Amino acid sequence: AQSVTQPDIHITVSEGASLELRCNYSYGATPYLFWYVQSPGQGLQLLLKYFSGDTLVQGIKGFEAEFKRSQSSFNLRKPSVHWSDAAEYFCAVGASNAGGTSYGKLTFGQGTILTVHP
């Protein structure tokens, strides 16, 4: 069974500071990995995804994430945080079949709430 752990429930950073949100996954095969963001009272928006290839992936809003197979991690980073980045962030892992194609099963972590101080 797949699982995702986001070790930090709540992170506070100052505006302009760098950010790293941690994500560790457990999955026996090649994972599909995602980061989503949820602003208060809103749905979820996809920030970036990793399927294969370059382990450093770029997303929207200046975010990037690095896949490290040896550490089973997919940490999200941003070099300079803006006040509008305050939200809850979710890491997710998608299952794949023997052929490497995803089939819709997606497991989320518990989320990390980001607070940005001015």
Add this chain to the structure above:
Amino acid sequence: EAQVTQNPRYLITVTGKKLTVTCSQNMNHEYMSWYRQDPGLGLRQIYYSMNVEVTDKGDVPEGYKVSRKEKRNFPLILESPSPNQTSLYFCASSRPGRGYTFGSGTRLTVV
């Protein structure tokens, strides 16, 4: 506009009264899925569907039913709702191997 539409946005019901939350997508996506979101638990997948008439259980399917008779629609049915199904529900759709696009959510309260 490409979107996933859920209805209703808010629903208060009583224990045991059957209800259906509708979900429709206009992107011709093969995959559709339902999630519930509870504080401290993140999002948990209830059911997912890979295509018409193909559905499978997610992590928390007990007390829920789904059907996929048409590609665009994926309703969530609670035949006998209970207070522990009070939650925020999200429908989502995607193409194979792509990230899910989420609807705006349905806040359900069962009293």
